[in-house]
Amino acid sequence: MPKKPNYVLKAGIVIHPKGTNKFYANANIPDEVAEAHLAEFPKAIDDFLSYPADYALRVEARKNGEAPTPQDIEGLAAAYQKADEDRKQAFESVNKLTEELNATKAELEETKAALADAQTKLEAAGSEGDGGSDDGALAIEIETLKADLETANAEKEALKKELEELKAAAPKKKPAAKAAE
Incomplete structure (x- = not known):
């Protein structure tokens, strides 16, 4: 045949x-x-x-x-397959980091909302002028929330940087060429 x-x-x-x-x-x-x-x-x-x-x-x-030689062709086919697998892994990593970044953004928004709520409570307590022990607790809570916010912002920036590095390092998808038979 x-x-x-x-x-x-x-x-x-x-x-x-x-x-x-x-x-x-x-x-x-x-x-x-x-x-x-x-x-x-x-x-x-x-x-x-x-x-x-x-x-x-x-x-x-x-x-x-x-x-x-056929060995050259087999080696080339193996190299193409490995490059394709590497590309897929890179895209999976990018997708995972994107999900983590989105989760961190959501956490950051929650922290901002809690901070705003605590700030409102502190201002309300300050306007009452009772000077009670709640002022100290609210001040501590605000400082804690501010620290959480700073940590979340730093984590968000680190994830953004890592995502950009992965995107830059990810091999570009090549148009599929017709395979030799």
Whole structure:
């Protein structure tokens, strides 16, 4: 049973290598001829309907007089798979940090509300002028809430910074190339 070719030309495109009496069209072009043609005319990749994902490496190897081996192709496929897994992990980390940041923001809002409530109570107690023991307790509560707010703000900033670093370090998604068979 014939194997599926790695390179398939678009309809109507014919390649005639210099110095030969051979013409190639559609699916009858051998890898060597296609890669030699692409080595000479790199922009001719647009003339192909399908080609291997690693065609650029294959063409470069042909330029250097080497033929790509199946081991090279397997290694490349493994590298692509690893890069894809790394990209997925990076996006998962970004999503997790985003969730943590949102939770911290909610906690910060609650702390701000509690601080505002305590401030209101303190002002109300201060206007009464009774000088009772509640003033000291409210002052301590306000100081505690202020410290909580500062801690939450610092944590929020640290999470934002970590999220930005992860976004910057995350590999960019590459367009899916057609896989070599």
